Amino acid sequence: MTSEFFSKLSQNYIELLDDDSEYYDITIEVGEDPNVKIFRAHMNILYYRSPYLRRTLASNKKNNNVLSHIKLPNISSEIFQIILRYIYGGILSLDELKTSDILKILVAADELLLQELVGHLQNYLILNESEWIEQHFELTHRTSFKSNNFSELQNYCLNIIADSPEKLFNSTDFTSIPEKLLVPIIKRDDLQMKEVEIWEHVLQWGITQNPTLNADSDTWMDDDFNAMENTLKNCIPLIRFYSLSSKEFLHKVSPYKKLLNHQLYNDLLNSYMDPDYESSYDDNISLPRNIKTDMTIDSKIVNLNIISIVSRWINKLDNNSKFTYLRELYLPYEFKLLLRGSRDGFKPKEFHELCDHKNNTVTFLKIKGTEEIVGGYNPLTWDSVSGWIQTQYSFLFSFKSKSNLENAFLSNVEDIDKAIVCHIGAGPCFGDLKIGSKISLDPSGSLAAGLNFNVVYCKQKYYEKKIRDSEDKFLIEDYEVFQIIKKK
Incomplete structure (x- = not known):
């Protein structure tokens, strides 16, 4: 059995520190004039408790009977007194200290390479002084980047900025922060800020670093x-230029095109102008930042990223589907679920009962046995009898999966007279996308509308492009029809 008596041991070492009348063999000069103070201490204890002091003592060996003396001008006497008691007795009482002094202790502990104390102080600040940090954020943020050993406090501050960017970007001293504080935050995928605003602030910061530049x-x-x-x-490569709208690109980026790589600028320009353009820019293109939103989508098939892309196509914001997935989240519509096959049924009858006479609808089909999603947009209304309906605003689309948006495909109507088909024995049919049942007659000889959808296929004819490689019939695992309603 091993017994431990650390409490008494600690007490004895503190008594040794307090009783500095004899046995000491080193003096430590801390602070700067006129606030210098001399502390008496014992080399053996300092040598084994602080790697920094060990290194200093090893390089300043004195002859016998010559008192060693070291200087620590960056540490105040009040702070060093607290640290010295920690070095001797392993005791640190933080409850009665000002939080600003705890930050100073953290910096001093790092200088003395007291890693145990550095870790403890960071955890204490994060767990117990979050409110103070919020109120004194600029000080805490700057302090956290004084050393690479403050990674926990750095990450805590970066998380706060990511959620509340105004704490940094709208602060009075934003343009005076060093680059090492700016770069880590504009790297973040979760920075809750529009990309054009990030770009504008980076430009503002850059202009301030060059005082002779005109704004x-x-x-x-x-x-x-x-x-x-x-x-x-080091900042420009972190701006997600592809996330910008064409208007933002024109007014906010074009005036500074000489700052950008020539190939990058041309790719950006063509991504907005040419519907068939394919990027030749070799660098990996970053996806849009993960902006939080209160909006949800009641869907088993799609997510908000797909809703954003389709909304852009509805509003004609992107005519090149190869780049739409790179744009910022765009959610101007409420998507009201009218029908879900797995909930309401897969027969034409349910479709017409739930969706007829409702305008501006988007249909999503999940193809059975794959992750593939196809669908279309109808700006008009569905019914059971109209047959071919004319519109120039409908379109078809496809996605390889809910998560693979890079290969999203858009096909606008080409023959506007054959854009939409309304039929009692069919579901939501577009010129090239048929969703129906084999025609049959009921006992009275009337057309039956009670069969599940069993004739579903995409065959390019009236729309400008194929949305599937195969024109074979396929089965649908589920399908959903939404009415879009402009948000107020």
Whole structure:
């Protein structure tokens, strides 16, 4: 059996520290004039408790009978007194200290390479002083980046900024922060800020680092652009330019095109202008940031990312489907579920009862045995008898899966007279996308509408592009029809 008596041991070492009348063999000068104070201590204890002091003592060996002396000008006497008691007795009482002093202890502990204390203080601040950190965020944030050993406090501050970017970007000293504070936050996928606003703030920061630059880029010469490009060389690659709308690109990026890689700028321009353009830019293109939203979608088939893409197509914001998945989340509509096959049935009868005479509908079909999703947009209404309906605004689409948005496909109507088909024996049919049942007659000789959908296929004819490689019939695992309603 092993017994431990650390409490008494700690007490004895504290008594040794307090009784500095004899046995000490080193003096430590802390602080700067006029606030310098001399502490008496014992080399053996300092040597084994602090790697920094061990290294300092090893490089400043004195001859016998010569008192060792070291200086710590970056640490105040009040802070060093607290740390010295920790070094001797392993005791640290934080409850009665100001939180600002705890930050100073953290910095001093790091200088002395007291890693146990550095870790403890970071955890204490995060768990017990979150309110103070919120109120003194700029100080805490700057302090957290004074050392790579403050990673826990750094991450805590970065998480706060990601959720509340205004704490950094709207602060009075934003433009004076060092690059090492700016880069980690604009790297974040979860930074809750529109990309164009991030770009504008980065430009503002860059201009401030070059005091001779005029804020109006129209006045810049080539040397000015070169200076700005050099300042922002580590920031520009972190801006997700593909997330911007065409309008934002035109007004906010084009004036600064000389700051961007020539190929990147051309790719961006063509992504907005050419519906058939394919990127040749080799660098990996970052996806949009994960912006939080209160909106939800009542769907078993699609998610908000797909809803955003389809909404962009409805509003004609992107005519090149190859880049739509890179744009920011766009949710101007409420998607009201009218029908779900697995809930309401797969027969034409249920479709017409639930969806007829409702305009602006989007249909999603999940193809059985695959992850593939196909569908279409009808700006008009469904009914049972109209046959072919004319519109120039309908379109078809396909996604390889709910998560694979890179290969999203858009096909606009080409023959507007054959855009939509309404029939009693069919579901939501578009010119090239048929969803129906084999025609049969009931005992009275009338057309029956009671069979499940068993004739479903995509065959390119009236729309501009194929949305599936195969034109064979397929089965649907589920399908949903939504009415879109403009948000107020």
